Amino acid sequence: MRILRSGALRAVVAFSLSVMACIPAHADWEKIKQSGALKVAVYNDFAPYSNSGAGIDIDLAQALAKKLGLRLTLLPFPAGENLDDDLRNMVWKGHYLGYGPADLMLHVPVDNRLMAQNEQVRIFAPYHVETVRLVRNVDRIPQFDSIDALAGKTVGVEKVSISGMVLLGEGNGKFRDGVRIYPTAIDALQKLKAGELDAVLANRSEIESVFRGDPGFPLQDVAFERLPRSGWAVGLAVRKDDTEMGRLLQAAMNELSDSGELKAIFARHGVQVVKP
Missing domain, CATH: 3.40.190.10 (Periplasmic binding protein-like II)
Incomplete structure (x- = not known):
């Protein structure tokens, strides 16, 4: 009976698929x-x-x-x-x-x-x-000429994100000790706003939605080898x-x-x- 039922089922499925194709x-x-x-x-x-x-x-x-x-x-x-x-x-x-x-x-x-x-x-x-951008606290990082400005600084990223991946891997992990990981980018950005971080690497839209052009937290274009600039x-x-x-x-x-x-x-x- 199991074989007959299986065969009948296959026939019904085949018929249904043929009807759907039409x-x-x-x-x-x-x-x-x-x-x-x-x-x-x-x-x-x-x-x-x-x-x-x-x-x-x-x-x-x-x-x-x-x-x-x-x-x-x-x-x-x-x-x-x-x-x-x-x-x-x-x-x-x-x-x-x-x-x-x-x-x-x-x-x-x-x-x-x-x-x-x-x-x-x-x-x-x-x-x-x-695009991915860096936002910094100008009081903590007054000048930003290159990513080397992040040496010794605390930088927030979202867990399991492009930003986290590229920052943790940059320069064979030379910034790793300063990286702080948060559940979401918004969480990290709020910590930056509260003065608990020096910078955050996140999507530009996430940064803009939190800081809305605040001059105390400028955006920076940062180049990473594994990240498309465009x-x-x-x-x-x-x-x-x-x-x-x-x-x-x-x-x-x-x-x-x-x-x-x-x-x-x-x-x-x-x-x-x-x-x-």
């Missing part, structure tokens, strides 16, 4: 319209983009949903071990714990290698270029076969950018948008 590409968009809601995946604890239901990506998700004539349903989720995990859990398959997938995921690196590794996903519509673009991700959904979202992003609404969304959180 469904037009806009079928998922039709289902989304019927539901009346756009499900958008955003990262947890990721200020200034998405944290406790507020942030740049939350506002952007709301604006995109409005452009599509839908209400917004947020699916906040914790970052996985890598981006492949996040795309699988939140875009095309769903998490084994039962949440996801969403209709759309925000803040995905628009990277050719990432695209090649995730053929089930379409990554598109870059809306911001992120930064990296972030955009949207949907399932590969959601072609109509992708087309509509791209058009919506174009409208938000051309109208200045995207710039205004970033500005509300103290961040200057950098167009790709």
Whole structure:
């Protein structure tokens, strides 16, 4: 009986897949319209983009949903071990714990290698270029000519971050004793603001959202061998076969950018948008 059931199951699965292959590409968009809601995946604890239901990506998700004539349903989720995990859990398959997938995921690196590794996903519509910057307390570090100015200083970084990786590895670890690791970049920046650190290495948007141009905490461009000077673009991700959904979202992003609404969304959180 087990063999017969297994065979019957395989037949049903094969038939279902053949039927799904015949469904037009806009079928998922039709289902989304019927539901009346756009499900958008955003990262947890990721200020200034998405944290406790507020942030740049939350506002952007709301604006995109409005452009599509839908209400917004947020699916906040914790970052996985890598981006492949996040795309699988939140875009095309769903998490084994039962949440996801969403209709759309925000803040995905628009990277050719990432695209090649995730053929089930379409990554598109870059809306911001992120870069790593150093912010320093001018009273503690009056001059900054090179990274050597950090010798003997305490520098905060976020755990498991690009900033932490490059700083800990710089110069065969010569700055390691001065590195202080925090749960988030915002935590590190608040410690700097409180006078408990000399500097912080973090994403420019994170720094801007906390200090908002305070001259006592200037930003510095710091070169690292393993870090792209030009930064990296972030955009949207949907399932590969959601072609109509992708087309509509791209058009919506174009409208938000051309109208200045995207710039205004970033500005509300103290961040200057950098167009790709």
